[in-house]
Amino acid sequence: DAGITQSPRYKITETGRQVTLMCHQTWSHSYMFWYRQDLGHGLRLIYYSAAADITDKGEVPDGYVVSRSKTENFPLTLESATRSQTSVYFCASSEWGTAGYTFGSGTRLTVV
Amino acid sequence: QQQVKQSPQSLIVQKGGISIINCAYENTAFDYFPWYQQFPGKGPALLIAIRPDVSEKKEGRFTISFNKSAKQFSLHIMDSQPGDSATYFCAASKGGSEKLVFGKGTKLTVNP
Numbered sequence: 001d002a003g004i005t006q007s008p009r010y011k012i013t014e015t016g017r018q019v020t021l022m023c024h025q026t027w028s029h030s031y032m033f034w035y036r037q038d039l040g041h042g043l044r045l046i047y048y049s050a051a052a053d054i055t056d057k058g059e060v061p062d063g064y065v066v067s068r069s070k071t072e073n074f075p076l077t078l079e080s081a082t083r084s085q086t087s088v089y090f091c092a093s094s095e096w097g098t099a100g101y102t103f104g105s106g107t108r109l110t111v112v
Numbered sequence: 113q114q115q116v117k118q119s120p121q122s123l124i125v126q127k128g129g130i131s132i133i134n135c136a137y138e139n140t141a142f143d144y145f146p147w148y149q150q151f152p153g154k155g156p157a158l159l160i161a162i163r164p165d166v167s168e169k170k171e172g173r174f175t176i177s178f179n180k181s182a183k184q185f186s187l188h189i190m191d192s193q194p195g196d197s198a199t200y201f202c203a204a205s206k207g208g209s210e211k212l213v214f215g216k217g218t219k220l221t222v223n224p
Contacts, residue, residue, distance in 0.1 A: 031210045042118075042201060042216035043156070050210075058211070090155050094210050100146065101212060103155030 006091050006104035013081050013111055021076045021107045023091030031094045032074040033101065034058075034066065036087040043090065049074055081111045115139055116204050118215025125222050131189040133218045135202035138183065142204040146212070147176065147187050150199045159200070160187070192222045 004025040013019045023032065034046040035058075045058030047066040055066050063085060065077045078085055088108050092101040117136045125131045135145075146161035162169045162176040162185065169176045175188040189196055199219050203212040 033211075035214075040216065043214040045211065045213075048211060092155075100158050100161065101148075101156075103148075103157065105153075105155050 004091060004093055004102055004104045006089075006107050008107060009105070011107060011109045013078075013109070015082060015111055016080050019078045019081055019109070021078075021089055021091075021109070023074045023076070023104060025072055025074075025091075025093040025102075027093065027095070027102075028071055029093035029095050029102075030071075032068065033092045033094075034064070034074070034076045035090045035092065036060065037090060037106070038087050046076065046089075078109075081109075083111050085109065086111045115213045116202060116215045118202050118218060120218060121216070122219045123221070125192045125220065127192065127194060127222055127224050129192050129222075131187075131192045131196065131220055131222070133187045133200050133202070133220070134184065135186065135204075135215050136182075136184045137204050139204070139206065140183070141206045142213075144205045145176070145178065145185050146203050147174075148201040148203065148214075150201065150217075152198075156201055189220075192220075194222045194224050196220060197222050 007022045033048040035043040044060050049055045049068040052071050068074050088106050090106045091104040094101045147159045148156035149159045150156040160171050160174050164180050173190045178185045199217045201217045202215040205212045
């Protein structure tokens with residue numbers, strides 16, 4: 001199916017564990033983004049990528065790691081999950097020259 | 113530092129009424145101003161966008177008004193319907209950058 005898909009849809013993990021959230025897009029968009037959404041904070045940029053093997057920090061990158069070995073995939077890893085990382089995570093993509101994002105459906109992560 | 117300030121945080125409107133959501137920005141380098149609509153359990157979806165060379169853009173019942181001198185832009189929803197009940201985010205990006213900065217969101221409820 002064409003589009004942008006995130007997995008898993010829901011995840012519960014324990015404090016200190018490593019967890020990876022997956023994001024896959026089928027359009028070959030150049031840009032991909034990870035945002036977290038928290039009540040009272042809106043959407044905050046964690047990391048973004050302009051192309052394969054090019055990534056850069058956003059507003060709230062601490063505690064997160066990203067990679068982009070292939071254009072279509074942009075996984076987000078929490079190296080040692082903390083309760084403050086409980087959130088809804090959204091992946092988005094856009095083509096070069098436009099900021100018209102397409103968002104995935106999100107991953108709701110709970111760290112206990 | 114909040115680069116895009118959105119108000120109100122929540123809004124209740126009667127069916128058929130006009131919903132107005134306002135955003136203000138500081139960075140004069142911003143030149144792309146989209147609005148996103150998000151339903152519960154879904155990712156945000158691009159609703160309408162404007163660039164500062166025009167003062168207004170209309171798509172169906174949705175209108176963006178842009179005031180460059182005041183550094184403000186707003187979303188007007190005419191003839192609001194219960195199906196418009198959602199969270200709305202304004203955003204902005206700088207020329208040549210695909211990174212969006214989002215407001216904190218407005219939860220709109222349209223009562224039947």
